[in-house]
Amino acid sequence: MRVRADAHAGALEVRVDGRRLFELEAPYSGRLPVTRGEHVVSLHRAGVEAPLAQSRYRVREESRL
Secondary structure, eight states: OOOOOOOGGGEEEOOOOOOEEEEOOOBBOOOOOOOSSSEEEEEETTTTOOOOOOEEEEESOOOOO
């Protein structure tokens, strides 16, 4: 995922289905692990419950490597 944010915004927390995955720091780019099903990804300031942004997505099939 890539987030457009001011570099001075500090670390941002990425959550999927309410679970914390990782923190993003400038340049705010990272990879989401995928699992089959419908999910909600949300972006939070560290330690803050209310999301800055969120989006729903669906994974129909997991990639085979």
